[in-house]
Amino acid sequence: MLELAILGFLYDAPLHGYVLRRHIAALTGHVRPVAESTLYPAIKRLEKAGLLVRATEPGAVAAPRHVLTLTDAGGRELMRRLAEPAQREITDENHWFTLLAFLRHLADPAAQAAVLRRRLAFLEEPASFFYDGDRPLSAEELDDPFRRGVLTIARATSRAELAWLRDTLASLDGVGR
Amino acid sequence: MLELAILGFLYDAPLHGYVLRRHIAALTGHVRPVAESTLYPAIKRLEKAGLLVRATEPGAVAAPRHVLTLTDAGGRELMRRLAEPAQREITDENHWFTLLAFLRHLADPAAQAAVLRRRLAFLEEPASFFYDGDRPLSAEELDDPFRRGVLTIARATSRAELAWLRDTLASLDGVGR
DNA sequence: ACGCTATACATCGTTGCCGAGGTATTGTGT
DNA sequence: ACACAATACCTCGGCAACGATGTATAGCGT
Incomplete structure (x- = not known):
């Protein structure tokens, strides 16, 4: 669910972790808040799997930002997850709403x-x-x-x-x- | 959420794991199925915490049953969880519905x-x-x-x-x- | 005789998530 | 001057959940 949201937001535009976090908080945070200690490891997982790449950029206000960009493989993975969701994504409303939020990406x-x-x-x-x-x-x-x-x-x-x-x-x- | 359901069902009557599992499957299984490998460790956790005790009984059809009975501490813990739910239990519909299913126990x-x-x-x-x-x-x-x-x-x-x-x-x- | 389903419980390894805590910098209020 | 909030990222330990797999017994259909 979290990974889907990350892929979905990055499909629209490259973002760095902090902004991504605020996007996710706006989407599902009132129901199920996402801890930082959950988001950053998730980003790393996706990076390790080759679904996104990070580019370090001098921070606008504070520490350097890691701008995250979806790779081609990441885009394909997003499409796969949207087109062939697991049964849990269909039945559980939390998962389902997240899927719906990005279903438009499926052309x-x-x-x-x-x-x-x-x-x-x-x-x-x-x-x-x-x-x-x-x-x-x-x-x-x-x-x-x-x-x-x-x-x-x-x-x-x-x-x-x-x-x-x-x-x-x-x-x-x-x-x- | 799972632990609340276990405590809630056992408050009504002692049950063994298998029947408990079917009760939980009926309650939330269509939305979020519970794996056996999640239920049995959860029972052990609750037993270890002194919230329930198990009594071995010859199995009616198959293997011996472990009949689970809520202890006094278990009853008190149920009341505490019902009366003072974490914020997540309030905001997440899955958790909230589970709480509502047992709220009547709160006298x-x-x-x-x-x-x-x-x-x-x-x-x-x-x-x-x-x-x-x-x-x-x-x-x-x-x-x-x-x-x-x-x-x-x-x-x-x-x-x-x-x-x-x-x-x-x-x-x-x-x-x- | 054989496989299948249901009953009944359990372990193992992996993944996912969380809270607590840590490291910096910049801007704002007092 | 000093505290505090916001920005920006990270690690660690622990727990919870999962799928896969294992161990039995009983009953049913074929």
Whole structure:
């Protein structure tokens, strides 16, 4: 998730670590803050894998900056991660939102639509959080107001997302033809 | 999150690892599956910390079962984790839903309400995923249909949750008086 | 007779993430 | 003069999570 965000932001423009960090904080920081001690090692991993290169530049205000630029391999890796996300990226909202934030980089509308259809398939599966044996329980069947809340919120989210998915898929299909 | 779920389920009734695993899979598995190799070490950690004890019992069908029972310290730790969740448990939906699934165990309505109010405060902060400088961008201002989707879905979730939070807080306050 | 699935638990090595702490420099408030 | 915040990067120890793999037993279909 973090690596995807790094690749995604660098695809737009070369950045140095500090600015990259602020970009990531703006994107997902209110939900899941990213520690510096997580970001810098992640950058190193990507550099070691040849997905980005760094160029040292005299710091504008303070210490020298390491400007990070995506390599060709990095660009290809981003495309691969966007086009063939692991199942976790589809099902976990945190991961999914990060993927959506960069899905526009995937130039092919058909490839974009394929990813959205995977999410659609996931949302259309009858799944709950609470069961009576194998039968999913609905909000109305629960006495616990907090568990009822979980289902109420999840249902609202699901509805909004299904509507958006169908809309967006329709317009992507329109472009494809 | 995983440890909270273990403590939460065991508070209801002693269980052995295998059944516990199926309970957890039902609760959060469709979004974030839990590997066996994550669950068993987590159980060991909790046992080592004195939060649960295990009793070996001949297996009903297969290998002997280790029936897990919450200790008094385990019960107290559950209450502490429910009443004083880390900020991450409040902001990250995955964590928050797990917390909500067990919040009923916290007997005091005032303590439950205090937790809900922390989530309310978080949701009332003006936060977006995308910014123009410091100004949060609304869905309408985005050209990118995927980023627009993120905001559309997040807004629907937020609305539904705010309504539910206010409702539930009102009825909890009613009980308190 | 044989394989498959389900039950039931466990270890191992690798990766990923975090908090705490460290090293500098520049600009701002008091 | 001095503290503090912001900029800019880094290391270390520890923990948590994962996939792969191993060890059994019971029951079912073919």
